[in-house]
Amino acid sequence: MTEIIDGNEVGERVKDGLADGIETLSAEGVTPGLATVLMSEDGASETYVSMKQRACEEVGIDSVHVEIDPDAPESELLDRIDELNEDPSIHGILVQMPVPDHVDEKAVLRRVDPAKDVDGFHPENVGRLVAGDARFKPCTPHGVQKLLASADVDPEGQDVVIVGRSDIVGKPLANLLVQKAPGGNATVTVCHSRTDDLGEKTRNADVVVAAVGVPELVDGSMLSEGTVVIDVGVNRVDADTEKGYELVGDVEFESAKEKASAITPVPGGVGPMTIAMLLYNTVKAASLQEDVPVDL
Numbered sequence: 001m002t003e004i005i006d007g008n009e010v011g012e013r014v015k016d017g018l019a020d021g022i023e024t025l026s027a028e029g030v031t032p033g034l035a036t037v038l039m040s041e042d043g044a045s046e047t048y049v050s051m052k053q054r055a056c057e058e059v060g061i062d063s064v065h066v067e068i069d070p071d072a073p074e075s076e077l078l079d080r081i082d083e084l085n086e087d088p089s090i091h092g093i094l095v096q097m098p099v100p101d102h103v104d105e106k107a108v109l110r111r112v113d114p115a116k117d118v119d120g121f122h123p124e125n126v127g128r129l130v131a132g133d134a135r136f137k138p139c140t141p142h143g144v145q146k147l148l149a150s151a152d153v154d155p156e157g158q159d160v161v162i163v164g165r166s167d168i169v170g171k172p173l174a175n176l177l178v179q180k181a182p183g184g185n186a187t188v189t190v191c192h193s194r195t196d197d198l199g200e201k202t203r204n205a206d207v208v209v210a211a212v213g214v215p216e217l218v219d220g221s222m223l224s225e226g227t228v229v230i231d232v233g234v235n236r237v238d239a240d241t242e243k244g245y246e247l248v249g250d251v252e253f254e255s256a257k258e259k260a261s262a263i264t265p266v267p268g269g270v271g272p273m274t275i276a277m278l279l280y281n282t283v284k285a286a287s288l289q290e291d292v293p294v295d296l
């Protein structure tokens with residue numbers, strides 16, 4: 001029987017686990033605060049931001065939303081980030097990507113105070129992650145790590161193949177799984193568009209993580225019996241539905257399920273974990289900034 005790893009359920013458990021920490025902070029007069037910043041009219045980005053705000057409300061994190069006209073100059077976005085950096089009621093800042101073409105994404109990531117960088121994308125936090133001293137583990141990779149643990153998959157000694165080398169998923173996940181630490185100790189191969197014979201790599205893996213952005217790229221023929229499959233992909237494909245599209249992952253679920261010992265669905269796999277780990281990082285940020293130790 002293939003285990004379907006339920007990201008909604010694991011995400012709820014992560015959120016429940018934050019309640020004590022939020023209560024401890026509250027007893028000290030602190031409410032964790034998250035600012036979401038959106039400089040885009042993209043429907044998917046708007047949806048992600050509103051999901052993050054709703055999740056904050058659910059667990060008792062204050063959320064502030066800043067919208068910036070996509071035609072405004074880069075300086076307007078940087079000025080708003082400066083204000084949020086200075087605001088003591090804001091412990092975490094999340095700038096929803098992508099930003100418009102005329103805005104330098106790397107300059108934006110560098111502008112966020114590393115202590116408030118709950119995405120974990122500031123170069124200081126990237127460096128700390130690589131050095132095995134993470135302050136904020138990036139949300140999606142951290143969520144993947146939690147999903148593996150929830151399915152009793154210990155990466156230690158396992159061959160993990162990650163398809164995708166982005167700065168937000170593939171690379172930080174490789175760094176997390178290769179760490180000499182619980183939840184790590186894996187042997188990691190990172191594949192990308194220039195990888196020769198992807199199927200040969202994935203067929204030799206104990207765990208395959210797909211973070212590509214290509215609908216159903218990984219199918220059952222690319223997997224061996226018993227592989228654990230984590231599908232990070234979220235792709236809108238045209239479909240005869242009310243919205244005119246449906247969401248599919250980077251894995252062809254039905255054929256992959258035939259081979260996998262455990263697999264995440266799309267939706268309902270990695271997505272809810274990304275949001276749960278953002279809340280986790282916001283509570284951690286509040287704890288560190290306010291010097292109120294909490295058990296996370």
Ligand code: NDP
Binds near residue numbers: 168195211212
């Ligand atoms: P990027 O576009 O930044 O990176 C995609 C990676 O996939 C690149 O490294 C690219 O290679 C590689 N790639 C593309 N085509 C192929 C191919 N045919 N064979 C092998 N590798 C290939 O994507 P992201 O990491 O930002 O996102 C990946 C997916 O995950 C998307 O569907 C996105 O929507 C989803 N996502 C989901 C999240 C969630 O919470 N569930 C969070 C973040 C992302 P190269 O570097 O050579 O170009």
